[in-house]
Each structure stands twice: as C-alpha cells, then as structure tokens.
Amino acid sequence: MRTKFKAWAEPYINEHPEVSLLEEEIKQLDNFYLEIGSGKGDFIVQMANKFPKLKFVGIEKNVTCAGFCYKKIVTSGVKNAKMLFNDATNVTPLIKDKSVNVIFLNFSDPWPKVRHHKRRLTSEKFLKEYLRILKDDGKIIFKTDNVDLFEYSIEMLPLNGFKIVSKDSNYDGLEEFDAQTEYETSFREKGVPINRLVVVKA
Ligand SMILES: C[S@@+](CC[C@H](N)C(=O)[O-])C[C@H]1O[C@@H](n2cnc3c(N)ncnc32)[C@H](O)[C@@H]1O
Numbered sequence: 001m002r003t004k005f006k007a008w009a010e011p012y013i014n015e016h017p018e019v020s021l022l023e024e025e026i027k028q029l030d031n032f033y034l035e036i037g038s039g040k041g042d043f044i045v046q047m048a049n050k051f052p053k054l055k056f057v058g059i060e061k062n063v064t065c066a067g068f069c070y071k072k073i074v075t076s077g078v079k080n081a082k083m084l085f086n087d088a089t090n091v092t093p094l095i096k097d098k099s100v101n102v103i104f105l106n107f108s109d110p111w112p113k114v115r116h117h118k119r120r121l122t123s124e125k126f127l128k129e130y131l132r133i134l135k136d137d138g139k140i141i142f143k144t145d146n147v148d149l150f151e152y153s154i155e156m157l158p159l160n161g162f163k164i165v166s167k168d169s170n171y172d173g174l175e176e177f178d179a180q181t182e183y184e185t186s187f188r189e190k191g192v193p194i195n196r197l198v199v200v201k202a
Helices: 009-015 024-028 042-050 062-074 088-094 114-119 124-132 148-158 182-190
Strands: 030-035 054-058 081-085 099-107 134-144 163-168 193-201
Touching: 009 062, 024 088, 024 134, 030 042, 030 134, 042 054, 042 081, 042 088, 088 124, 099 124, 124 134, 124 148, 124 163, 134 148, 148 163, 148 193
Parallel strands: 030 054, 030 099, 054 081, 099 134
Antiparallel strands: 134 193, 163 193
C-alpha cells in the first residue's frame, strides 16, 4: 500500500506547529507513549482520545503520511498527541533515558531483503535505543502481518535485552490498551492474521 504523494501535506504540517513536538521539547519529555511509524494517524488519534490523561508522541518520516496524521490530530481536536515529522533514527537519540512507558511498533516496514534488515525497527541498533529510553517497567507492543518480520523480531528481542511476555500469531481481538491502525483494518478485512508481541526489559 504505497501512499500517493500529496502536495498539500508539507504546507499543512508547517501550518500546524501546535501539533509538532520540537527537538528541544522531546529532549525534556518524560512519561510518554511513543509510536514509531504512525502512518496516517488512526492509532495515535484513537489512543489519545481513549486515554486523555496520557501523552502520546508519534514519529513519521513519510511526508504524505505525516500530513494525514497531522490533519487527523487537528480535526479530532486531541491535545495529548504530538508528532515529529522525521526519521526515528534521528529522533530516538534525543529521547531521555528511561522516559518512555510504551513503544508501539504497528505494522513496521518489513524490509524483506537481508541487506536492508538493519533498517527494520526491531534491528539491533533500534533495540539498543529502546532499551535505553524505556522505563524499567516499560514495554514494546509490536503488531505485524509479516511472518518473516515477526520471526526475526522474536529472535532479535531476547538477544538485545528484552523478554517476550506475550506472543500471539492470531491477534483477532483488540485489547483495551490498543487501537486499530489503517493497515490493521485492511488486513483484518482481508482475513490476514495479525501477529502481536508484548515485551519487557529482561
Ligand atoms: C507499513 S506503514 C504502517 C503505518 C501504520 N503504523 C499502520 O499500521 O497503519 C509503516 C510506516 O512507518 C513509517 N516508518 C518506517 N520507518 C520509519 C522510521 N525509521 N522513522 C519514522 N517512520 C518510519 C513509514 O513511513 C510508514 O508510514
């Protein structure tokens, strides 16, 4: 599902600085819920609506997806969801140690070629950063349709300081602390099984 470029997206992002979290701000932020690869924003907006006392931060590197995400945040009126239109590689190093409660990885790009595995959001470089930024009782909640990425993540997480506390290869319900993403809606409609992991620090 490639997102067609929309010329309105970047101007829209620039016209809504109230949605953006500045780099200076993320350096100070504590006690928040981070989604990496927010896509068009269904998840972050639903979660911010459901849990108005929690702070949600989304990172999205694709300009068109980020534009849709900003628009959903603006039109929904939620005040507890902020975005960084950037690559997570640039953002995670700015985040304070032990400041994140939960990292959500929803239908992350699978990067099937072995030479691209290092770009996966569950590759060693990212997992090292997650271990640093998560609180001691923090979690990663990971959902994917992609079996290869799921199996890779099951292997990588324990090698990088995490313990798997829940593994489901047919996640067909929806837990209270969860929301359906755009990709998830589409996969569920097509009957594609959703794989889900919940992991904590080992
Ligand atoms: C397959 S889409 C899934 C979107 C959404 N989470 C969903 O489930 O519907 C993956 C998204 O992650 C974004 N993404 C991938 N790698 C990223 C990175 N390193 N930093 C920020 N965003 C990233 C992509 O631009 C894309 O919008």
